[in-house]
Amino acid sequence: MSKSYEAFVTHRQRITDVQKATAVLGWDQETNLPKDAGQIRARQTATLAGIAYELSTDGKYIDLVRSLSEDKTLTHRQQRNVAQCMRTVERNLKMSKEMVERQSRLSSKAFDSWVIARRQDDFSVYAADLQELVSLKREQADRLGYEEHPYDALMDEFEPGAKTSQLKVLFENVRAQLVDFVKEIADVQQVEDAWLYKHYPQNKQWDFTIEILKKIGYNFDRGRQDISAHPFTVDFGPTDVRVTTRVNLDDVQEALWGTLHEGGHALYEQGLRVDDYGLPTGMAISLGIHESQSRLYENNLGRSLPFWKANYHELQKVFPENLGSVSLQDFYKSCNLVRPSLIRTNADELTYHFHILIRFVIEQALISGELEVNDIPEAWNSRYKEYLGIDVPTNAEGCLQDVHWAHGAFGYFPTYSLGSFYAAQFFRKAKMDLPNMVDEIEKGNNQPLLSWLRENIHDHGQLYGAEELCKKVTGEGLNFDYFMNYARDKYSTIYDLQGMKDLIA
Amino acid sequence: MSKSYEAFVTHRQRITDVQKATAVLGWDQETNLPKDAGQIRARQTATLAGIAYELSTDGKYIDLVRSLSEDKTLTHRQQRNVAQCMRTVERNLKMSKEMVERQSRLSSKAFDSWVIARRQDDFSVYAADLQELVSLKREQADRLGYEEHPYDALMDEFEPGAKTSQLKVLFENVRAQLVDFVKEIADVQQVEDAWLYKHYPQNKQWDFTIEILKKIGYNFDRGRQDISAHPFTVDFGPTDVRVTTRVNLDDVQEALWGTLHEGGHALYEQGLRVDDYGLPTGMAISLGIHESQSRLYENNLGRSLPFWKANYHELQKVFPENLGSVSLQDFYKSCNLVRPSLIRTNADELTYHFHILIRFVIEQALISGELEVNDIPEAWNSRYKEYLGIDVPTNAEGCLQDVHWAHGAFGYFPTYSLGSFYAAQFFRKAKMDLPNMVDEIEKGNNQPLLSWLRENIHDHGQLYGAEELCKKVTGEGLNFDYFMNYARDKYSTIYDLQGMKDLIA
8 A cells, every 4th residue: 555545544534533433422412411411512512523624624635635636556446535535625625614613513502402492392492593504504505516506515415416406307206106106095995003003112112123123134243222312323433333213102113114224224334344444435325325225124124024924923922912913914014004194204105205305395495595494384384285285283293303404414305215216226136136035034034135235235335426336236327117116016015006006017 | 801811711622622522432432332343432532532632732722821821910710720731731741642642542452351351350361451551651651750759650640749659658557557447346246238238129229329319419410320340430521420330239339339439529520610611620620639529428428327317218118128127227337347358349448448559559560660460460469368368269350350450540549548538538527617417418418518518629620739629628738637537436336346435535
């Protein structure tokens, strides 16, 4: 390894050390922080964020990355690491340190007020902090620059290359095809699901989620699960990838799907190369691809009949009062009930994309200045009525339900939908590559799937871009048809939609 | 506030931010870290320690501190803050950054091997890492400089101004007076204590320790308690002061005294000024004074008859099978049984000081080069035989019992004894100042004691040096007689030592 490249690696790993330390403070804030500790913790996090920024914009480091960009003696892998860092350097140079520290401070403050606003169902408690964050984001978009829409500049942080104009087309497409399909489902006999909303004791749910994590291959020697208000996955390197879940005593689904979802994220992070710690080839490529892993485990695997053929008996044993007399088929159907609902994280995998659509519409309007923060509740509620046909009774169940904006994450939500679509495309390819995969899942063996994902996706880190990776793995770029085919195939059976069956046949 | 002083405060607080972030990583390491995460966590901690060092030795900051040292327009409080920082700056300048990062890396590594060595009762697993740490410490002592003994240079970090020569005299004194007294106790009828070693369920013990923390005034809005292998207190600022405890199912004392001990430490940190965050006047003055607070709560309050007059009925209610038929007097006596034992943290408050003596003897010999790491087990075991009259059956119960050396903390143990002696002197003064204090404790009201400590000790931070503070509070410097008087008074009653009673009368 050349001395310059070695120096580059050392510095890059130091940046990651500080970023991961900041992540430890963040994890601790959401799982363990005492009530009065928020203010001092906010300044500590802001200081670390500022230091990470300083390291990322250090003159010598930038010169090093620039000069390595011209170095043709580097291996392909090394060149890729340098190129990805050059991209980040250029982005960072456009942001001021003051701006980075301001975002960190504002986010901590907004997180605290969001917690209170949500608890008290009082949007006004949070509005001023959120407005400050939105103003900052507009400012950032201007500094980062964009060709078509300021929102593009923000999305680029999460899904490099994504464009508002393309997403508008995609979501129009989604809506056009999904609306009719969901309508068709609504017109037929609904499946029952009352058993999912009986009393499920905390400890038994918790223990079952731990078992689920083990079953899908999550490595507890490299992570842990805790409770938090909003489930999330965070990594401090591939040897420490933590998930959180929340347990709802009256709805077994929150913990179940939450754990499978975060578990999928965590498997990606646990599958990155330890030797590439701190380097792009040791990091996830985009949030869309990240979400493809969580969605795949939550929906394509977790809400599938084969998965529950292997695991339903266990679930029945843990909750005999609630599920003892419910058949596998009925349970499977109830897990896939399609019904417009208020809470995104509890939504079925079809109407889910309406939730994202609404956030996408609101976010890009906030950033372009067409919408102001105080108008969010009305914009939110009217669109839930329009797209999902439901009334939002409280802001706590409406625009206060998600933590993302409090974290300053604008341009993040669309990656959730991208993830589902990638997931359908990847899962289909895995089934084609591994003809026995579904049989193994039915036997409780999820290892072949994980091995396939490790080899085809996790192990590459940022060696390939998201779209490039999709092509490499499946032979073509992201194609929404795979999601629609998956949806039609699965739900026409569950809902016994004859027309659909004919169409597929 | 002058602009220079303001710039000084800002920079000093940034240093504290990074140090406290490092402390969060440390807390997390001992309470939550997954098995395989140690290596990457070690490098993250080392990087933060290096950054804190860089900030502490930043040229502009040092110039600022130096110029402020001459500024006579500062208030007395401001001058004290500058002077204390000047002291740290001078110490830091003598240490290289490489050395600081090396210590951090070695400590993390040694901690991991200590955990394994202790679990497997195999000193050799840990020896090489410890030897590296000792070599580093010798190197540090040489660089820091000393007049009499290299160990002085290391103690200075924990107890500014302490000297090996003085401690040798003190410990000789302690031994001379305590040996006879402990012997006198051994000669009379022993008290019973079998009930302390019955089965005490985990959850009930845990809940009781939480109640105890509330009773002594620990503020759970500014902290939390968790489980760790070795109990400790850590603060991330006065609004987030965390304690840990360990629960032994067959010995109720570990959790009981552990919690009271750490609770005392935590009350000190929670009592520091939030407005002085990051400044010496917002920090504890020395480990000896810190330990005086923990010892006071563990022994002078926690092992006293008045405290259990208020709380024993509650304890009996929680553990009726074990304590229902044990009288208050018998329980009180059993908590104060004097008996040479293997484990320092479980020792009674008299033989405890022999444990410290042994560590002090070994540490200073390790640092001066008279002893090598491989010879620790033998040195340890022979002295336990000599001073405590007991055989050490395993290294796990011997020289592997404490975590301190793995953390690189040499020169720390003596502060435990200093703490006990300060505690006796402070507690006596508090009783004199507050004639109703003991009556209130008997009624379950520990607030007068806490208020006295807040006003006389906690609130000052580093405004006064340890010895200076002792003089300000009690009218004289540290005087070992107060500890001996306290011990004679308490134990001559418990053990019905007539000779002693006559002496006191």
